[in-house]
Amino acid sequence: MRIPLGCFLAAILIGFLGSRFFKDTSPVDDSVSPERRERKANRDRRTLQQQMEDSVAQARLAGKFDPFSGEWADWTEEELKSALEEGLKDPAVVLDGKEQRLVRMLFRAWCDKNLENAIAWWETTPSEFMQVRLSGVIGAAWPEDRGMEGLEFACAHSEQFFGYGSVASGQIMQKGLQQAVAGGVNEVASALKMLRESGLDSRYTMPVKFPDGFDFVALADTDEGRRVIESESCFFGGEWMKQDREAAFQSLVLDRSSFMKVFQLFNDRPLQNYGDTTTEEVERAGWVAQKLSKNSILSTPGVASNGALSMKGRPSMLAAYTEGFEDTVVRTIVAEDILRNSSSSGEMVISYLNQLKDPEWRISLLENTDSIVLTMSEKQLRENLSNWGASTEKIETIIKRYALTLRP
Amino acid sequence: MTPWRKFWMLSVISLLGLGLGWALGSNSDHDERGEGKIVTSARSPTRTSTRIHSNSASSPHRYAELLRRYRDRGNVSPELARYIAKCSGDQLEALIINPGVDEGLSFAGYPLAAQVRETVAAEMFRRRGLACLDWITDSISDAVAITLAREVAKTNPDFAIQKLKGMGRYVGIVPNMIQSAVINRAAMRSAPELIELLKDNKFSVQAVTNFAPDFNFTEYINDMNGAGKVTNSAWKFLAAKDPDQTRSLLIEGLGGSSGNGFSAAVEGMAIINGETEAAKWYVSMLDEIPETTRKESLRMLALSDASPRLEAVFNGLQSEQDRAEFGANLLNNYRTKTEWLLDESVEVRGKIIEHWMKNTMARTKGPLNAKELINTMDKLNFPEESREKLLSLLPPTSN
Numbered sequence: 001m002r003i004p005l006g007c008f009l010a011a012i013l014i015g016f017l018g019s020r021f022f023k024d025t026s027p028v029d030d031s032v033s034p035e036r037r038e039r040k041a042n043r044d045r046r047t048l049q050q051q052m053e054d055s056v057a058q059a060r061l062a063g064k065f066d067p068f069s070g071e072w073a074d075w076t077e078e079e080l081k082s083a084l085e086e087g088l089k090d091p092a093v094v095l096d097g098k099e100q101r102l103v104r105m106l107f108r109a110w111c112d113k114n115l116e117n118a119i120a121w122w123e124t125t126p127s128e129f130m131q132v133r134l135s136g137v138i139g140a141a142w143p144e145d146r147g148m149e150g151l152e153f154a155c156a157h158s159e160q161f162f163g164y165g166s167v168a169s170g171q172i173m174q175k176g177l178q179q180a181v182a183g184g185v186n187e188v189a190s191a192l193k194m195l196r197e198s199g200l201d202s203r204y205t206m207p208v209k210f211p212d213g214f215d216f217v218a219l220a221d222t223d224e225g226r227r228v229i230e231s232e233s234c235f236f237g238g239e240w241m242k243q244d245r246e247a248a249f250q251s252l253v254l255d256r257s258s259f260m261k262v263f264q265l266f267n268d269r270p271l272q273n274y275g276d277t278t279t280e281e282v283e284r285a286g287w288v289a290q291k292l293s294k295n296s297i298l299s300t301p302g303v304a305s306n307g308a309l310s311m312k313g314r315p316s317m318l319a320a321y322t323e324g325f326e327d328t329v330v331r332t333i334v335a336e337d338i339l340r341n342s343s344s345s346g347e348m349v350i351s352y353l354n355q356l357k358d359p360e361w362r363i364s365l366l367e368n369t370d371s372i373v374l375t376m377s378e379k380q381l382r383e384n385l386s387n388w389g390a391s392t393e394k395i396e397t398i399i400k401r402y403a404l405t406l407r408p
Numbered sequence: 409m410t411p412w413r414k415f416w417m418l419s420v421i422s423l424l425g426l427g428l429g430w431a432l433g434s435n436s437d438h439d440e441r442g443e444g445k446i447v448t449s450a451r452s453p454t455r456t457s458t459r460i461h462s463n464s465a466s467s468p469h470r471y472a473e474l475l476r477r478y479r480d481r482g483n484v485s486p487e488l489a490r491y492i493a494k495c496s497g498d499q500l501e502a503l504i505i506n507p508g509v510d511e512g513l514s515f516a517g518y519p520l521a522a523q524v525r526e527t528v529a530a531e532m533f534r535r536r537g538l539a540c541l542d543w544i545t546d547s548i549s550d551a552v553a554i555t556l557a558r559e560v561a562k563t564n565p566d567f568a569i570q571k572l573k574g575m576g577r578y579v580g581i582v583p584n585m586i587q588s589a590v591i592n593r594a595a596m597r598s599a600p601e602l603i604e605l606l607k608d609n610k611f612s613v614q615a616v617t618n619f620a621p622d623f624n625f626t627e628y629i630n631d632m633n634g635a636g637k638v639t640n641s642a643w644k645f646l647a648a649k650d651p652d653q654t655r656s657l658l659i660e661g662l663g664g665s666s667g668n669g670f671s672a673a674v675e676g677m678a679i680i681n682g683e684t685e686a687a688k689w690y691v692s693m694l695d696e697i698p699e700t701t702r703k704e705s706l707r708m709l710a711l712s713d714a715s716p717r718l719e720a721v722f723n724g725l726q727s728e729q730d731r732a733e734f735g736a737n738l739l740n741n742y743r744t745k746t747e748w749l750l751d752e753s754v755e756v757r758g759k760i761i762e763h764w765m766k767n768t769m770a771r772t773k774g775p776l777n778a779k780e781l782i783n784t785m786d787k788l789n790f791p792e793e794s795r796e797k798l799l800s801l802l803p804p805t806s807n
Contacts, residue, residue: 010422066485067478067484067485067486067489068474068478069485070486075470079470082468082471083468083471083474086468086471086472087471087475088680089680090475091618091645091648091649091676091679091680092617092618092619092645093475094648094679094680095618095644095645095648095676095679096617096618097617099475099478099479099617099618102474102475102478106474126680126681126682126685127678127679127680127681127682128678128682128683128714128716129678129679129714130679159716163714163715163716164713164714347549375550
């Protein structure tokens with residue numbers, strides 16, 4: 001009896017170890033033919049892409065990204081509270097932005113379980129710094145259908161939603177304003193008044209969507225609407241532009257006597273969103289530049305370059321905007337400013353230049369723009385210059401110009 | 409039983425065992441949360457290495473375990489972490505170049521793509537070791553190269569620095585992220601190592617966010633003597649960790665205990681204990697430090713960008729002289745809101761303005777501009793009827 005049992009146990013052990021060994025080495029299997037490996041890699045890439053997309057979709061759905069999201073259901077409120085208190089005592093966690101995320105995840109988990117209790121604890125946290133850091137989580141967890149209530153809450157705690165170098169009110173303001181939009185012009189105006197009186201600034205809201213046919217003219221005509229336009233922080237400028245460009249441009253730009261900020265015309269999505277640019281956005285950028293060009297007061301390099309800042313990281317919009325200016329001097333100054341602002345990323349510079357229609361102008365800009373620090377590979381720059389039709393002599397001149405920062 | 413039958417029986421038993429063992433091994437890193445047992449696997453940094461059933465652990469223990477797993481796993485979901493651990497080399501390269509996710513999607517400002525990239529970098533380093541940097545070529549973007557080099561720098565700082573410099577990338581400059589990884593690694597080891605690193609390299613200033621549990625702050629601050637972002641980080645961390653030791657060292661005048669040191673320490677104390685407690689803690693030291701240090705610390709603290717801190721310190725100061733001094737310094741802080749000063753009595757605001765006049769004249773070594781004085785009185789909403797007295801303090805040459 002002993003022998004069969006011994007064999008059985010030994011076999012289990014061998015099987016276990018064998019599976020572990022082959023599992024760790026299987027991703028890089030050299031014995032398989034290159035074609036098969038390639039086919040498998042293509043299949044796996046698709047699966048990987050699908051996994052990534054699913055993961056992002058889940059994150060977007062939940063309004064958060066949390067590696068422990070599947071585990072919080074096992075935690076009691078008391079455990080979450082206790083863990084949060086441990087975290088807030090730990091300097092390594094509190095002082096480091098990346099580690100702080102863990103505390104925010106714990107707090108988010110509690111907010112999802114019981115928002116009222118989580119907030120009651122948050123209000124008693126001694127560290128004002130951490131209160132501000134955690135208030136953004138309250139905004140993210142706040143139910144959409146109680147948006148106005150959330151706005152009132154944020155206004156009552158305005159100091160905890162703004163400070164220590166961070167603005168944490170974006171999401172809670174957005175939820176309140178979004179609900180106000182459904183109630184019409186007067187409700188939006190009331191919400192804006194409440195925000196102003198509490199010291200919160202509507203310019204920091206996450207983008208708010210407006211239904212088709214919303215009466216922006218009436219909103220702009222309210223006291224609060226006028227205030228946000230006059231303070232050049234019109235959070236509804238981008239949405240208005242999407243629905244009625246002429247009226248929005250008239251109200252936000254032409255009716256204003258002082259220097260205006262073009263970014264208001266594109267604030268229908270977050271500035272740092274580097275996702276795909278829509279055709280409408282590219283076309284809007286060109287349209288705005290053409291309109292500015294037609295106004296002698298506004299067709300200045302200052303106004304024009306300011307507008308380009310709101311399109312940072314979106315080369316096709318930037319190119320359409322640049323080429324929309326009729327005055328060649330203004331156009332060149334805008335292009336040079338864009339190059340200077342993008343030059344930390346060689347890829348961005350090349351991507352922007354490739355979107356400009358005239359290859360000769362691309363070469364000329366690289367040849368003449370001052371103060372660009374072009375960090376990219378020399379080979380890549382050579383290839384692009386050659387594709388644009390630059391002569392050998394010109395290529396060498398430009399390469400020499402950026403020799404200090406180009407990679408060999 | 410015949411030997412032949414015995415052989416067959418043993419073969420069948422062995423095959424069954426082999427199959428069972430294989431199945432157990434294949435499934436051993438699946439999530440077994442909730443099954444009440446600890447599973448340990450130290451093979452991959454991206455794998456969940458230890459899991460504990462929720463109900464079997466006390467909360468502080470659960471927190472410690474959670475923190476350890478968070479630090480280990482690279483910030484991505486367990487599914488994605490497991491997937492990355494199973495990717496082929498080609499797939500890892502494809503993934504690190506293009507994480508394929510929306511850069512705009514983030515959790516409180518930390519882009520998801522960066523999390524994915526970091527996890528992939530950790531996996532590439534785990535498999536290829538230092539050779540993972542050989543894969544960096546011209547066509548690889550800076551963001552990818554830096555992420556990979558930072559992963560190497562956490563354990564092999566010199567190699568990462570030399571490799572990047574050797575490639576002519578960044579024109580011989582060590583990128584900030586690499587510097588930060590290298591400095592933080594030294595801080596997690598020991599004070600002498602951090603001192604040596606900073607003395608040997610011309611790093612641009614970088615903050616440190618964590619120090620070894622037995623880090624000798626006294627040795628470090630004493631040796632580095634003076635200001636600097638890393639020294640400020642040390643004061644900040646120490647005050648957050650051990651306010652009593654920090655208090656003794658500041659009073660003792662360790663490393664010259666500059667105004668910067670006080671300011672950083674108050675910040676660290678406040679981040680854990682709140683502004684009011686931090687202000688009380690700071691004020692309790694004022695009678696025990698030299699006059700120059702006292703003035704310098706009041707000046708540096710007034711430059712803070714945390715409005716609640718400024719208010720708490722102002723309210724916490726006991727002597728009229730200190731309040732006037734601090735209030736005068738606040739008038740030079742143009743970034744931070746100090747409207748609460750307007751609630752102070754006319755007498756207090758008058759004293760602040762007087763102090764500000766004295767400081768300004770001492771600094772510029774000349775007469776004060778009357779217009780500047782009026783602007784300051786306006787800023788503090790100083791009543792018209794009380795202005796004459798302050799204006800009369802101006803030297804005759806002022807206009």
